[in-house]
Amino acid sequence: MTDKDDTTAHIDAAAAILNLPITPERKENVAAFVNVARQMAARVEESGAGRTTEAAPVFRPREQS
Amino acid sequence: MTKKLPRAATDIASAIAKGELSAREVTDRALDSIENSDKEIGAFTNVTRERARAEAEAIDKLRENGASLPPLAGVPYAVKNLFDIEGIKTLAGSKINQDLPPANEDAVVVQRMKQAGAILLGGLNMGEFAYDFTGENAHYGPSRNPLDKERMTGGSSGGPAAAVAAGFVPLSLGSDTNGSIRVPAAFCGLYGLKPTYGRLPRNGTFPFCDSLDHVGPFATNPVDLATTYDALQGPYEEDPTCAQRPLEPTLPELTKGVEGLRIAVAGGYFRRDADQGALTAVDLAAKHLGATEDVDIPDVEKARAAAFLITNAEGSTFHLDSIRLQIDDFDPDTRDRFLAGATLPASWYISAQRFRRQFAETMRKVFQNCDVLIAPATPCSAPKIGQKMMTLEGNQVPLRAHIGIFTQPISFVGLPVAAAPVWVDDPMPYGVQIIAPPWREDLCLRVAHALAGKMVKV
Numbered sequence: 445m446t447d448k449d450d451t452t453a454h455i456d457a458a459a460a461i462l463n464l465p466i467t468p469e470r471k472e473n474v475a476a477f478v479n480v481a482r483q484m485a486a487r488v489e490e491s492g493a494g495r496t497t498e499a500a501p502v503f504r505p506r507e508q509s
Numbered sequence: 510m511t512k513k514l515p516r517a518a519t520d521i522a523s524a525i526a527k528g529e530l531s532a533r534e535v536t537d538r539a540l541d542s543i544e545n546s547d548k549e550i551g552a553f554t555n556v557t558r559e560r561a562r563a564e565a566e567a568i569d570k571l572r573e574n575g576a577s578l579p580p581l582a583g584v585p586y587a588v589k590n591l592f593d594i595e596g597i598k599t600l601a602g603s604k605i606n607q608d609l610p611p612a613n614e615d616a617v618v619v620q621r622m623k624q625a626g627a628i629l630l631g632g633l634n635m636g637e638f639a640y641d642f643t644g645e646n647a648h649y650g651p652s653r654n655p656l657d658k659e660r661m662t663g664g665s666s667g668g669p670a671a672a673v674a675a676g677f678v679p680l681s682l683g684s685d686t687n688g689s690i691r692v693p694a695a696f697c698g699l700y701g702l703k704p705t706y707g708r709l710p711r712n713g714t715f716p717f718c719d720s721l722d723h724v725g726p727f728a729t730n731p732v733d734l735a736t737t738y739d740a741l742q743g744p745y746e747e748d749p750t751c752a753q754r755p756l757e758p759t760l761p762e763l764t765k766g767v768e769g770l771r772i773a774v775a776g777g778y779f780r781r782d783a784d785q786g787a788l789t790a791v792d793l794a795a796k797h798l799g800a801t802e803d804v805d806i807p808d809v810e811k812a813r814a815a816a817f818l819i820t821n822a823e824g825s826t827f828h829l830d831s832i833r834l835q836i837d838d839f840d841p842d843t844r845d846r847f848l849a850g851a852t853l854p855a856s857w858y859i860s861a862q863r864f865r866r867q868f869a870e871t872m873r874k875v876f877q878n879c880d881v882l883i884a885p886a887t888p889c890s891a892p893k894i895g896q897k898m899m900t901l902e903g904n905q906v907p908l909r910a911h912i913g914i915f916t917q918p919i920s921f922v923g924l925p926v927a928a929a930p931v932w933v934d935d936p937m938p939y940g941v942q943i944i945a946p947p948w949r950e951d952l953c954l955r956v957a958h959a960l961a962g963k964m965v966k967v
Contacts, residue, residue: 458852477849
């Protein structure tokens with residue numbers, strides 16, 4: 445499969461699972477944005493911010509007043 | 510002939526305090542100006558005439574009674590229409606929010622502006638749901654740049670920048686998730702402040718991306734900016750993101766100058782993909798500040814990438830119900846980005862949040878060797894409305910995706926930034942970002958004040 449096929453398959457599956465109205469006429473444009481996100485994700489994964497790095501948001505339970 | 514109103518908010522407040530002007534007169538003249546000229550600009554989506562007149566009369570009564578006036582007494586301002594205004598629907602630039610009931614109280618920062626004596630004139634145009642760098646909007650029309658009406662204001666706080674640059678109000682409030690205060694401030698020749706993430710309460714504002722949303726002011730000068738920011742500060746327990754820090758006034762710090770401050774210029778990433786005007790603007794600021802050292806910050810591209818993913822995933826998840834039920838009511842320029850964001854794998858989002866922690870540490874190390882960083886606000890000056898592509902380093906690149914390349918990595922880790930205008934050999938202004946470590950808005954504003962009035966190439 446090509447990257448293009450992968451993205452299309454991803455969009456079709458996500459649309460079905462999440463009930464997203466990604467109609468055929470919208471699919472090409474949505475795929476373009478998903479592909480940008482893929483490139484961005486690849487860059488982030490190169491950073492090596494792995495399991496030892498805690499994700500930024502920290503939940504702090506609020507004291508009972 | 511009617512006497513011209515002062516341009517600066519603090520001059521207006523001073524004239525009202527001395528009895529040279531009444532708040533009602535100032536308000537009526539501002540309302541007339543909006544009525545007569547906003548058709549050409551598209552800054553306002555709601556004008557709150559009755560409320561404005563009532564607030565102005567209350568200020569005039571305070572003065573008549575000899576009470577001491579708060580710092581922004583009688584100063585007109587307006588807010589991006591994602592801030593709740595009691596009795597008005599919070600549109601957030603959308604058609605979809607027209608179905609919501611009117612807000613039943615003001616946003617916390619609007620309440621604080623009222624306590625400071627400012628007079629609310631209305632809600633301002635913006636890019637739909639703040640997912641925008643242009644100031645264009647398919648539902649309400651674009652906000653037009655008052656310096657050249659064929660050009661963009663920048664976004665998503667396009668209306669707040671347009672309203673101040675047009676002279677309708679001396680102050681406005683906007684929001685900034687990836688650059689939405691700093692970009693329009695740069696394109697419209699204004700000062701803007703994006704405070705530290707968590708500094709100002711966001712209660713009563715319509716969210717875009719909780720992890721990255723900030724609110725802040727626009728003004729025509731650093732004194733007004735600091736005065737307004739100080740009025741907005743203070744803890745607010747109901748906002749889990751608000752840092753609950755005590756008031757840390759910046760106005761008394763403003764005139765301390767830059768002597769003793771270690772000011773560096775962001776190099777590397779921040780020197781690429783910028784046009785000559787943007788680079789000249791930074792060089793001019795550096796020259797005036799005596800900043801000679803360049804800092805090449807590692808991993809800035811990754812910071813931008815991670816900010817992109819967090820914004821796309823959180824923004825789309827927030828709008829999931831509307832995406833499913835009202836997709837045709839979205840602005841076509843946001844619709845497919847929200848659809849794409851709704852499909853992103855959780856692992857991409859979590860990796861981006863992990864990297865956020867790592868990049869915050871990177872910046873902490875950078876600030877061990879300097880106190881303030883200077884960087885371009887945008888890679889270009891204001892493009893034409895409707896423009897889709899831009900030329901950078903000889904290549905045609907998509908405009909929307911590139912306007913925020915210099916702002917996005919900075920807000921990603923919540924650093925405070927003042928945007929300051931710079932005029933080079935271009936009919937339109939540029940902006941520089943003045944970046945400081947977390948909670949040091951005072952340094953951003955001090956440096957902005959030191960540059961004020963000097964930022965014209967001669």
